[in-house]
Amino acid sequence: xxxxxxxxxxxxxxxxxxxxxxxxxxxxxxxxxxxxxxxxxxxxxxxxxxxxxxxxxxxxxxxxxxxxxxxxxxxxxxxxxxxxxxxxxxxxxxxxxxxxxxxxxxxxxxxxxxxxxxxxxxxxxxxxxxxxxxxxxxxxxxxxxxxxxxxxxxxxxxxxxxxxxxxxxxxxxxxxxxxxx
Amino acid sequence: xxxxxxxxxxxxxxxxxxxxxxxxxxxxxxxxxxxxxxxxxxxxxxxxxxxxxxxxxxxxxxxxxxxxxxxxxxxxxxxxxxxxxxxxxxxxxxxxxxxxxxxxxxxxxxxxxxxxxxxxxxxxxxx
Numbered sequence: 001x002x003x004x005x006x007x008x009x010x011x012x013x014x015x016x017x018x019x020x021x022x023x024x025x026x027x028x029x030x031x032x033x034x035x036x037x038x039x040x041x042x043x044x045x046x047x048x049x050x051x052x053x054x055x056x057x058x059x060x061x062x063x064x065x066x067x068x069x070x071x072x073x074x075x076x077x078x079x080x081x082x083x084x085x086x087x088x089x090x091x092x093x094x095x096x097x098x099x100x101x102x103x104x105x106x107x108x109x110x111x112x113x114x115x116x117x118x119x120x121x122x123x124x125x126x127x128x129x130x131x132x133x134x135x136x137x138x139x140x141x142x143x144x145x146x147x148x149x150x151x152x153x154x155x156x157x158x159x160x161x162x163x164x165x166x167x168x169x170x171x172x173x174x175x176x177x178x179x180x181x
Numbered sequence: 182x183x184x185x186x187x188x189x190x191x192x193x194x195x196x197x198x199x200x201x202x203x204x205x206x207x208x209x210x211x212x213x214x215x216x217x218x219x220x221x222x223x224x225x226x227x228x229x230x231x232x233x234x235x236x237x238x239x240x241x242x243x244x245x246x247x248x249x250x251x252x253x254x255x256x257x258x259x260x261x262x263x264x265x266x267x268x269x270x271x272x273x274x275x276x277x278x279x280x281x282x283x284x285x286x287x288x289x290x291x292x293x294x295x296x297x298x299x300x301x302x303x304x305x306x307x308x
Contacts, residue, residue, distance in 0.1 A: 080264070112191040113194045113195075138289050
């Protein structure tokens with residue numbers, strides 16, 4: 001495959017993952033988990049599946065693009081600036097954790113463990129930015145609840161990734177630039 | 182088709198995170214540390230200290246957020262923030278050590294540490 005074709009394929013696949021993450025974010029917001037987990041602000045986090053798939057299949061650049069552009073889309077849709085700040089920060093911390101655990105994936109963890117760690121970093125990042133805005137350490141009392149809920153939700157989304165990614169392996173390019181594993 | 186299996190590390194990470202959080206919560210929600218007063222912050226400045234025994238309702242930030250203390254519980258009864266998460270947060274009671282934060286309006290309600298009261302470091306203000 002020509003280098004230009006590889007770039008086009010990666011670009012289109014990244015755009016599709018971005019669209020998927022935006023749609024999932026919008027749908028998630030319609031179904032709050034307050035009735036299941038009696039703690040405000042908890043979400044399933046399925047949109048992070050797109051970031052993780054982009055990171056492992058398309059590279060850090062595509063994952064970073066989705067991390068930045070998705071919250072911008074949501075900001076344009078609902079105009080909630082604080083939600084945008086929290087979303088970007090959480091996604092950045094999540095991406096940092098993906099990079100840190102990159103070598104451990106496949107040896108120590110599957111997508112489930114990586115997603116759990118990623119979700120934990122996501123929550124910690126959001127708590128830190130809330131502390132930076134409010135300058136009040138009371139927010140740290142939320143930390144154990146957020147981390148527990150996010151690790152459980154991260155494991156769920158990671159298990160979903162374990163199930164669905166094998167079905168799409170043939171669509172992504174491998175290191176030789178060929179489709180499949 | 183390659184199959185993805187779970188590793189033992191997945192289970193260890195999950196258990197480790199939950200255990201650490203449970204330990205943190207155990208030390209945070211210490212039942213010996215009961216105090217009847219809550220602090221209200223606007224931004225990082227202390228607006229006032231209120232007793233849970235005295236029912237009251239007020240707005241610390243110019244009618245954007247309304248705080249209600251009733252039946253020994255403190256909670257945010259009204260807010261103009263878009264998400265309304267602060268209104269959905271559980272009330273603070275005498276035995277809880279949690280806090281309620283409205284991020285867009287930068288209003289926070291926290292329990293006052295009992296050691297501050299013992300040292301007499303802050304004058305108790307009601308209303």
